[in-house]
Amino acid sequence: MPPTPAVPHGKRPTLADVAARAGVSTALVSIVMRDAKGAGAATRERVLQAAQEIGYRPDTRARLLRSHRSHLLGVQFGLQHPFHSDLLEGVYAVAEPAGYQIALSAVAAGRGEQRATDTLLADRCEALILLGPQAPAARLAELAAQLPVVSVARRLRGSAPGVEVVRTADDEGARQAVDHLVALGHRDIAHIDGGRAPGAADRRRGYRTAMSRHGLADRVRVLPGGLTEEDGAAGARALLDAAPRPTAVLAFNDRSATGVLDTLLRARVPVPDEISVIGFDDSHLARLAHINLTTVGQDIPRLAELAVGRAIARLEGERIPDGEAVVAPRLVIRGTTAEPA
Amino acid sequence: MPPTPAVPHGKRPTLADVAARAGVSTALVSIVMRDAKGAGAATRERVLQAAQEIGYRPDTRARLLRSHRSHLLGVQFGLQHPFHSDLLEGVYAVAEPAGYQIALSAVAAGRGEQRATDTLLADRCEALILLGPQAPAARLAELAAQLPVVSVARRLRGSAPGVEVVRTADDEGARQAVDHLVALGHRDIAHIDGGRAPGAADRRRGYRTAMSRHGLADRVRVLPGGLTEEDGAAGARALLDAAPRPTAVLAFNDRSATGVLDTLLRARVPVPDEISVIGFDDSHLARLAHINLTTVGQDIPRLAELAVGRAIARLEGERIPDGEAVVAPRLVIRGTTAEPA
DNA sequence: CTCGTTCCCTAGAACGTTCTAGTAGCTGGA
DNA sequence: TCCAGCTACTAGAACGTTCTAGGGAACGAG
Incomplete structure (x- = not known):
């Protein structure tokens, strides 16, 4: 039985609405919603109850605006590449448990890589993961000057300094x-x-x-x-x-x-x-x-894991091994090979 | 020759930075960036120049936070469906010229439709376009109570009131x-x-x-x-x-x-x-x-156009023809059919 | 010369959140 | 008794933008 939202359209409930209903300050509601410490058990319960009742959902944009970290990874991918779809699946699987959200931006006919990365930057992504990017190395270097950038599957022999590379051998x-x-x-x-x-x-x-x-x-x-x-x-x-x-x-x-x-x-x-x-x-x-x-x-899961891992490592200031991350391929023998006639 | 950003990492330039450099108020910079009227030609030029020099990019999140309209359409799609990829291409092609941005949320293994729509809601999308949704009708109805929802390809015989349906016959x-x-x-x-x-x-x-x-x-x-x-x-x-x-x-x-x-x-x-x-x-x-x-x-472009069109129409309070939008299919005769032997 | 208009521009509030700095009340140790 | 140290809470600023109101200058009309 879904709770009926108090406000039907347009005006979604905010922290202030919850606070008013629970009889506390907005700051406290914020604390409860983030599951941070600093609230008593009883009040916590009351706040959650109030939030539930009016169908409150935190507004990520306002949240990201305020907190200097956005915990948002931008991923550029090609709509027509099944390989990218598989990678994306892996990216989600690694990023979300690590506490990062994914913002997707597709490359499609009439929507080039420039456009794709521009929207990701405008969305305040903290790092960019580019699946098989085709953009000129200079463009990638330009991006890398602004934020951590990981290129998956595209090799860059020093032509775009600062870009992390994750690829198969x-x-x-x-x-x-x-x-x-x-x-x-x-x-x-x-x-x-x-x-x-x-x-x-x-x-x-x-x-x-x-x-x-x-x-x-x-x-x-x-x-x-x-x-x-x-x-x-x-x-x-x-x-x-x-x-x-x-x-x-x-x-x-x-x-x-x-x-x-x-x-x-x-x-x-x-x-x-x-x-x-x-x-x-x-x-x-x-x-x-x-x-x-x-x-x-x-090894698609491994590629995804490395890509996300490098992006996060760069963001959190961890030391990253120099050079590309190269993943070993593995021959899978099925039915289309045999001894010659 | 990309302009070297003044600030290397972390702190991206804001309206205030541009304003300071151009010697005007932030409000005026905002006007210029939005290409709104209310700025002189010379100043406009100077502001653009300053913005260019320090590599300013508007922050969409802050922008959306302030303006009550977000002009953001959330699209849920399945990662493993080429048909969805094709539809997405059409969605981009229609939405962006109409002044709407697209937020993507993928359904993948380990990431169900509930999760997908939840993130779209948190991102303050104004309407939802669901490609081939499989969620129970009750869930769709619940969403439709909060904002305009369009279901593409999935028929709903009155079981989810308020949901627009766009499909092929x-x-x-x-x-x-x-x-x-x-x-x-x-x-x-x-x-x-x-x-x-x-x-x-x-x-x-x-x-x-x-x-x-x-x-x-x-x-x-x-x-x-x-x-x-x-x-x-x-x-x-x-x-x-x-x-x-x-x-x-x-x-x-x-x-x-x-x-x-x-x-x-x-x-x-x-x-x-x-x-x-x-x-x-x-x-x-x-x-x-x-x-x-x-x-x-x-007719994939037509399906996309109708889906986006209905979402926008609902948002802008236009009158929508009742009932489903049904698109006619068209047989394409190629080489796999012929008279029986 | 004065008044209204128009054009260019600015100050300051607002959006919904988080963060900083604090206050009030309690507990407990000297 | 006093104060140190907690816990539970709050006021208000801040994030980067847009919006509302308005100010000043220039100009044409009377």
Whole structure:
């Protein structure tokens, strides 16, 4: 049975209303609402009762205005990236128990990163967590001059001083994928890359290095790609026309790998019998029974935990280990890889 | 060349700082920042200059605290629903030009709808837009007693008075799909439904009615499903075992349809040659060249526009047409439907 | 020259909260 | 008896903005 609010619309109850009803000062109500010490048990009860009755809810904006700390972390994310959704889930899970609120700002068509970060700053966030930011390093540096900034998944080689970086060891992930394929007996292993997407350069490099280390430098084949299903599908079509046709392919991410799988199925090329396919991320997609994709898993909860942790550490003046926080990837072997025919 | 902020951290510049630097009152700076009338051209210029120099940004929280209107719309969405992402994009596109800001609150594992709406209320949103809310009608009614609430995609047959509903005509969409298949010559048309998801009941009903109207009541076959790829895949497996095997299937949504397609491809059942498949939503997924799914399109920009429009209309005291806002679906014919073999 | 208007600008209150500095009343020890 | 040290409470300032009221100067009309 929800308590009927005393005031229907527009005027929401304030501390003063509660105070008047309970016959105490607003300061005391504030104390009770914050569960701070300095109020007697009986009065506390009476105040809570009064608050309940008139449906009082604290106004966070006024609260933040007054207290110099806002305990608010701004998170910028891309609306169309499932990977970001997964990260966000982790961010919430870590931040809220630590006593920090999350303010979200989406990057979408017609709403660029500048706009997204501007609103976060205007909301008085204490720190910024940027998921896969694409903004120029200079812009990130500018932000970092104002408040702690954490870049997740985007590497910044000293070009934006002050920005914390949390990322997966992308090159290592690509290496694990290649090692796995080589161990199965593959030699013609192609890579459909991620173009200019965050992490793409490292995965490309990891692939190249691993191939060389196995003496397969001359088999290296990098096909231009991107981070969508379509990019993967296009890459796969190019792959089918190649001679000799590779027996395995490492896609930039799971979305791209899905595109590859689909194209191969359509072309009646059995996976993994004729071609093995590996994705990257271990997103929900890869785990679906009917996709069952072998993939390089990113430790998403760990990435989220590190990102939030670094932001909070910077805010609370703790000492932070120098340099990037790099999380190890882990190959997840499922059904799309096997020995070559 | 970004201007170097005068104050590095913590203390961000305020109106007073700008005022001091420009040699005017804070009230005047406020006027200039809001682009309100009441300031001379020369002074205006000088103030803007000063603001620029010290990197001033208005503090929205303080701003909202003072002005009785907050011009803030709270939007609750599900992190794992691409359809919600698309809607959000539309919401931003409509709200910001209309002078309203958006506060996002995600529903995720471990963060339920109650939590999501609570934070929105604490942030002083003026109205709530809930994307596919699953909360009990009583809770929605409780919210609606406090402020304007719009439910998108979830139908509420009078069980939550005061809640505005904006949705697609799901039954009509299902009808269009069936009509299209019947026109192609199909008679054995199955439906993999959405279980208890918002809209599922209407689509199920629309399918049944349309089948009856074509004299195919005895061919009706509804398979239990859901809103994920896995649900679709499971439905498709059941479908393949059926005798007689249907020649066409209407999935609950595009995600489900993707699962169906994948299962059929794997089973070497050619689409659309042996089985036609229709999805629902016309999400990004369906438009991908390699999926190329015939689907019932929801008019996402229109849904977003109506949702925001109703919220704003309620806030500004405009007269709103009674009843739900129902948007017409439109069948998008692509490559997964054809005449039966 | 005076009066009203208009334009530019300012002082100070207000928004709903938290914080600082205190007051009043009690308990207990010397 | 006195005071130190608690606990329970309050008044009032402060946060950064916008709003209300108004002040002074310039100008045109009478």
